[in-house]
Amino acid sequence: MAEDTGRCADLLAQILSKSLASIELLPGDMDAWSSAGLTPEMPFLLQEGNLGVPVKLLMKLYVSASRTFPACLIAYRTSSSITSAKPLASASTILILTNPAHQTALNARKRLVADSLLDPHSELELTAHILTASKDHAKQSTLWDHRRWLLRSIYATSSDFTFRAPPPRGWSCDRSRHPSMPPAVIERELALALRACEMYPRNYHAWTYRHDIFETVLRMLDDENCDESQKATLIAIVEAEVEQIVTWIDRHVSDYTAVQHLCSVVLAFGTTQASKESQQCMHKRSIPLVDPDVLIRHAMSLLQSYPEHETLARYLQLALKIFPPPPELKARTEMLLRACGRSRQSAP
Known part of the structure; x- marks a missing residue:
């Protein structure tokens, strides 16, 4: 039995190390999904990059990974190498898939990223899938914090940047929290946060993460090195955000965190020079940033x-x-x- 569990754990870790389209936690055990083709040899549902993992089987693998993880961590701390990194990455992957609040496992993965033994872009992809694997996963603040750390690790933060004017109340002045990200990455992160809000109603941690992304946008717009083309792209993201969240509130009238986010964004960006410039191309549309x-x-x-x-x-x-x-x-x-x-x- 232990041998079968170990084999399943190795197989799952191997699958999770690849690029996937999505991860979903399936209710029940492997037997409940036998009609979908699950077998002892392949106890996971994998179709076109979409991975389905039976929850009861995952809990068994979690117990197994919990037993092996401490030894893997000690081995890696003793001798950091590709050889010792692989079992640590495998065990920690199963731990955070089962329990996204497992801080020790997440810290181990940060160490692997910092040592260039775990690709941070792959880690971003994995955490995105885990955050949307289930309703409970979507609200895990520890995993959202891990994702913030990854973004700061990948995208540079200007150490000599200072705001030309104090940010509005509720917006951070901490430079270390403001990585400079490409617009496509900003849009990807916003889409992820909104997906998590859809999965878990009134998802405070996802809305807070969304606010953090717009702190980055605010910093980038206020940067003297931001050219007009970049400003136009970032302003378009802000305008799209306001329109999207107004529509969101129409459909989620009990989501007060969304209300706070909307008012906060309008307060911050409706008074910036960037927003004044954008008014010239708004054709006097009645939108909150202008009015x-x-x-x-x-x-x-x-x-x-x-x-x-x-x-x-x-x-x-x-x-x-x-x-x-x-x-x-x-x-x-x-x-x-x-x-x-x-x-x-x-x-x-």
Whole structure:
């Protein structure tokens, strides 16, 4: 039995070391998926790069990997080499797939990356698949932190950079948190974070990660070395973000973290020089970056449609606090908030 478990663990680690399209944790054991072609020789579902791992089998492999991992770690610390790195990478892969909060395993993988014995780009791909392998995996803050570390390891951070103006409240001044990433990478990270938010409702850690990505965008726009072409591309990402999150809130009216993120992005980017430049190509579209009152009217519209949702009342209150409106609009919002408050109090 132990021999079979060890063989399955080696096979899974080998598969996970390859480039995959996705990873999904399947309910049940191997027998529950025999109709899909799973056998003792191949107990995992692998089709066109999409890997399915039965959860009960994975738990058995986790126990096995937990037993071998300490010895692998000691061996690697004693003599860091390709030979000692391979079993450590294999055991830690199974550990973090089963338990993405396994800090010791993640630290071991950081060491392998730092020693150039584990490709950081491959590690980014693996962690993306693990974060979207299940609902519970999507909310693991430890794995999101690991991904932040990988991005800082791959993409340079300007050590002599300082903001020309203090960032808005809630935005970091820490240079070490702001790697300079290509726009395609920024868009990839945003897509991953939103996928995790779809899997786990009101995913605070994924929204925080999304905020961190826009801290990078804010830093890059404020960098004197950022040329006009780069600025235009980054501004387009910001504009797309605002429109996308407005739509997201329309479909997720209880997601207050999304509300906070939207207001925060409009606050930060609606007041930058970059945003002023972008107004010339917006053709006077009514968007929040140009006219923050659009957020207030958006919150009012949703609250009128769903007066029972306290999150929407908080959305409107937050927008009013950050973006003080004209007196006439403010008076209308106060009337609406009072009416909705009475409606919620009288609800059974």
